[in-house]
Amino acid sequence: MSNRNRIKKKLIIEGLFALLIAISPILFYSYKYLPVTSDNTWSILGITFSNNGYDDITVAFYFYLSKLIPLALLIIWFTTAKNWWYHIILIPISMYAFQLYSVFSEDASKIDENEILYLVAVCMVIIPIVYFIRVKLVDRYVHGIDLEAMEAELKILKEKQGLNSTLDAPIKDEFNGKETNTDNDQGIEQTVPTKGLNNIFHQVRHVLQSWF
Structure with missing residues (x-):
């Protein structure tokens, strides 16, 4: 791949990221304007969504989007970040990923209950890695070691x-x-x-x- 094509591909991807960030508020509030049918379902691209145990399908999509939109924004941040501490972003990414899985489950009464247990396991792996990177940077650039x-x-x-x-x-x-x-x-x-x-x-x- 030539340098020109690589730059073109990079600009396209970055443009899509910028567009997604710009329309994220619209995507979040779109749950209010779903074309719900009489049987309380919504079909798009051959996929039918139901209320999935919630009182209404709009309530279900409220929970879906309240987890999905922050998760997508955090993933964009993680993939484009150049700071030394960017690995720590994996912790909120994991949190919203676990919550998104829980809201997709059929038991709507157990939302955001046990995700903290999985999140602690993720923190036990990510935090020592980030701390080790910080110590090496401080020793090298602050203490000159x-x-x-x-x-x-x-x-x-x-x-x-x-x-x-x-x-x-x-x-x-x-x-x-x-x-x-x-x-x-x-x-x-x-x-x-x-x-x-x-x-x-x-x-x-x-x-x-x-x-x-």
Whole structure:
């Protein structure tokens, strides 16, 4: 797909989103103007809607649209948001999705009752993800802590330390050899004077013995 066609497709999708947002109030209040038949039903595109347990079909569509319109707007917001916290929008999306499912059920007496239990499960997944993203951004842009850069620097430092230890081993061996030779030389130097002194003491003793 060429760049021009991609831009054209993007503009069409964004135009549809803008149109849907603009007419959302009209879509919501359309439940008041449904062409209801005598048997309290409404047919469109071969699909027949009934009151579904509600007092009237207009009441049923009031509940449908009160969940569907915010859900659609939130989905548009989620798909077009560029903020780091956009994942948190999944929580109200889940809320309206669960509520929409409940209003479509036949038991109209249990609307908006147990959805909070499912919503808590969603929050337990979404909130830690958003918090983790926030912590990483704060560490990087506020405190100047880049964990990935620090890990890379530590890896390079460890590699350098390993290389230095490899290079230092022969030098240490040579240095230890020199130290050993030095010690031997010192031992030799210490041995020579000691032997000389012993000979002198022996000669002096021999002279003294000859005198007495």
